[in-house]
Amino acid sequence: xxxxxxxxxxxxxxxxxxxxxxxxxxxxxxxxxxxxxxxxxxxxxxxxxxxxxxxxxxxxxxxxxxxxxxxxxxxxxxxxxxxxxxxxxxxxxxxxxxxxxxxxxxxxxxxxxxxxxxxxxxxxxxxxxxxxxxxxxxxxxxxxxxxxxxxxxxxxxxxxxxxxxxxxxxxxxxxxxxxxxxxxxxxxxxxxxxxxxxxxxxxxxxxxxxxxxxxxxxxxxxxxxxxxxxxxxxxxxxxxxxxxxxxxxxxxxxxxxxxxxxxxxxx
Amino acid sequence: xxxxxxxxxxxxxxxxxxxxxxxxxxxxxxxxxxxxxxxxxxxxxxxxxxxxxxxxxxxxxxxxxxxxxxxxxxxxxxxxxxxxxxxxxxxxxxxxxxxxxxxxxxxxxxxxxxxxxxxxxxxxxxxxxxxxxxxxxxxxxxxxxxxxxxxxxxxxxxxxxxxxxxxxxxxxxxxxxxxxxxxxxxxxxxxxxxxxxxxxxxxxxxxxxxxxxxxxxxxxxxxxxxxxxxxxxxxxxxxxxxxxxx
Numbered sequence: 001x002x003x004x005x006x007x008x009x010x011x012x013x014x015x016x017x018x019x020x021x022x023x024x025x026x027x028x029x030x031x032x033x034x035x036x037x038x039x040x041x042x043x044x045x046x047x048x049x050x051x052x053x054x055x056x057x058x059x060x061x062x063x064x065x066x067x068x069x070x071x072x073x074x075x076x077x078x079x080x081x082x083x084x085x086x087x088x089x090x091x092x093x094x095x096x097x098x099x100x101x102x103x104x105x106x107x108x109x110x111x112x113x114x115x116x117x118x119x120x121x122x123x124x125x126x127x128x129x130x131x132x133x134x135x136x137x138x139x140x141x142x143x144x145x146x147x148x149x150x151x152x153x154x155x156x157x158x159x160x161x162x163x164x165x166x167x168x169x170x171x172x173x174x175x176x177x178x179x180x181x182x183x184x185x186x187x188x189x190x191x192x193x194x195x196x197x198x199x200x201x202x203x204x205x206x207x208x209x210x211x212x213x214x215x216x217x218x219x220x221x222x223x224x225x226x227x228x229x230x231x232x233x234x235x236x237x238x239x240x241x242x243x244x245x246x247x248x249x250x251x252x253x254x255x256x257x258x259x260x261x262x263x264x265x266x267x
Numbered sequence: 268x269x270x271x272x273x274x275x276x277x278x279x280x281x282x283x284x285x286x287x288x289x290x291x292x293x294x295x296x297x298x299x300x301x302x303x304x305x306x307x308x309x310x311x312x313x314x315x316x317x318x319x320x321x322x323x324x325x326x327x328x329x330x331x332x333x334x335x336x337x338x339x340x341x342x343x344x345x346x347x348x349x350x351x352x353x354x355x356x357x358x359x360x361x362x363x364x365x366x367x368x369x370x371x372x373x374x375x376x377x378x379x380x381x382x383x384x385x386x387x388x389x390x391x392x393x394x395x396x397x398x399x400x401x402x403x404x405x406x407x408x409x410x411x412x413x414x415x416x417x418x419x420x421x422x423x424x425x426x427x428x429x430x431x432x433x434x435x436x437x438x439x440x441x442x443x444x445x446x447x448x449x450x451x452x453x454x455x456x457x458x459x460x461x462x463x464x465x466x467x468x469x470x471x472x473x474x475x476x477x478x479x480x481x482x483x484x485x486x487x488x489x490x491x492x493x494x495x496x497x498x499x500x501x502x503x504x505x506x507x508x509x510x511x512x513x
Contacts, residue, residue: 167358174319174354175372175424176347178340185375189362 069224087150092157160191200257278327351421411442
């Protein structure tokens with residue numbers, strides 16, 4: 001994003017000089033933070049390694065387990081995201097409906113799933129429902145996550161729908177559009193754009209929350225890291241790697257989200 | 268022989284306990300340029316909105332092109348598709364470019380495909396002198412330009428009646444002229460228009476009829492010459508307060 005003047009000519013526009021100065025400050029502050037932070041981390045790491053023998057080699061040998069975990073977490077996140085988005089659209093439509101019963105149904109759903117710890121939902125669905133119906137671990141995990149995140153995504157979409165200017169809806173009505181046409185061609189495209197930033201945050205939450213499915217022995221990243229830790233007796237190394245992978249995944253996602261947001265921005 | 272486009276008969280509307288329209292009746296003939304004047308809160312905007320059923324009246328009848336307008340999906344759709352509405356705050360769809368804003372009703376109500384609709388939309392934008400702004404988004408246009416897109420959006424459906432709800436009230440004084448010029452041009456083309464406005468000069472120069480409202484009632488329904496020479500206390504008071512403001 002830096003706006004260096006690459007043309008080589010002397011730029012006399014004062015506003016551009018100001019911009020360069022701002023960019024310069026940004027660059028300076030960031031390099032400073034990186035240097036100081038890596039220094040701190042190095043100090044902590046080396047003072048710790050005096051009492052704790054870091055053994056990276058042995059954890060590295062188990063990289064296959066991490067890959068398996070990554071695959072499971074990815075699959076789990078992707079499938080539950082699909083269902084969560086679907087749930088979210090339905091909940092948002094219920095919550096913004098003009099019919100009282102629908103509104104109440106939506107409210108009850110959101111009330112329940114936002115006030116219930118995800119861990120409890122997973123236990124309820126897998127062990128609770130699982131004792132009545134036979135539920136596959138994977139699908140138990142998917143539906144727990146989808147129901148839970150669906151409540152939050154529903155609220156995000158509802159806020160997006162309510163943020164569409166009333167005048168534009170009225171304009172659609174005045175043109176003679178049916179109300180479903182107003183919803184599809186005026187409300188939804190804008191509500192979606194408005195929802196992108198909080199939605200990306202919610203997807204990051206979904207990735208992080210998916211670590212809880214390890215309680216039902218679904219082999220996601222967290223469970224695999226624990227396995228590596230117990231088998232190699234190098235728990236700290238395994239969990240540091242785990243932390244790094246989660247951080248990398250959510251960072252990449254946030255980056256993509258920012259790009260998407262900019263591309264779809266209503267000018 | 269004049270044919271009637273719109274007939275409003277004994278329209279009443281109240282919001283809660285406040286009565287906004289009391290037994291309002293009037294008739295609009297083809298080619299009329301009717302200006303509705305009155306103070307804020309006189310019920311002008313409410314009256315305009317009952318015409319295309321954006322507000323449903325409590326009682327009274329509306330006849331548009333000899334069809335009685337009732338609360339029925341199909342009837343309301345066909346009536347609205349024949350009545351162009353221009354809003355005070357433009358109300359353009361912000362994620363659509365100017366041309367798509369104008370093409371939208373053609374696609375959604377007349378079931379045209381986008382390619383055809385854009386062709387027609389472009390013509391409508393040329394009519395309001397925005398040929399070079401077709402691909403701009405509303406936020407990239409000035410208020411006056413946005414309002415002209417709004418007018419093009421109303422015109423593209425070839426309406427029998429155009430409603431203007433204070434089309435210049437949200438504009439910079441310097442931008443009022445361009446919108447007024449377009450409206451004047453439309454009146455010269457013989458379009459039937461009902462205009463709620465505070466622009467007294469438009470009423471003086473362009474209207475062929477003026478309705479003056481106060482407290483939800485029509486006080487006067489007459490031609491501009493006799494309106495501006497009226498002896499009525501209310502009208503004189505209104506005209507004085509307006510000329511003081513200017």
